[in-house]
Amino acid sequence: MARRERVMLTTIEVNSRDRLDDASLAAFVLQARQYANRYQGNQALRIWLGEMAGVEFGTSDVVMHFVNALGEDLIFWQRQGEGYAKLLHSDLDWEPRCIWPEVLRFRSAVPVVADIILDKAEAFWLAACFEATDWARKPLPGREPAEAGTRGRWEYGFSARVGWPSDRLTSRRELVTAKELVAGDRIYWLSRRWKERGRLVSEVWESTEVPGAVCVRFDQLMLGDTFWPDERFARLKQER
Secondary structure, eight states: OTTTTTOOOSOOOOOTTOOOSTTTHHHHHHHHHHHHHTTSHHHHHHHHHHHHHTOOOOTTOEEEEEEOTTSOEEEEEEOTTOSOEEEEEGGGTTOOEEEOGGGEEEETTEEEETTEEOOHHHHHHHHHHHHHTGGGGSOOTTOOOOOTTTTSSOOOOGGGOOSEEOOOOOTTEEEEEGGGOOTTOEEEEEOTTOOEEEEEEEEEEEOSSSTTOEEEEETTTTEEEEEOTTOEEEEEOOOO
8 A cells, every 4th residue: 555655664563463483483484485476576566566556466467567758657457368458547546447459549639548548658558568468368268259149149349339438427327337237227328529328228248259248239229339347337327
């Protein structure tokens, strides 16, 4: 916590019950060695970044770090076998945001990834991260996608998406993730021109083509999209 808040500790409190004597010495040495091993080589950087962002990275995760011109930290986090990565940004309170190559756009003078505005240096860094981790977004052996159409439903491609889920909050809305959506939810959608409209969720199911993704059909029509489970939606609050 101190590292995350960029505070330098001057004292460390030790519980009076944690005595170091002949009986506890062996266990103390073992714990100290295990702790020290965490801070060797590349694992040291992974641990440091995880403590800064308040998350824990797996040993096989690909983690990359960038500091922008304002001194803000960005972390690119890719788990092997997941079709999307996560962006952790100190200016966004380290809240993980799902990203993938198709949502990184260099439009006019303002690059964006999903709904996050970037400067050019950040955008080029993310593009390099995506290029370097393309191999990690492929399904792991034994977790290949099922054959298309095995569940009798239409699958939607990420690249065909028009617009994005809105995450604009009002007093009558709440933020939820794609994996929390259920039939009957009313969510809000932004067009490519950032105009907002409401949509009614008519069906939700797990994708058979993209492991971990969620398919959502809207408005009782053959209209829908595929989403990563942690993509956020502004949903009309349910009456309790």
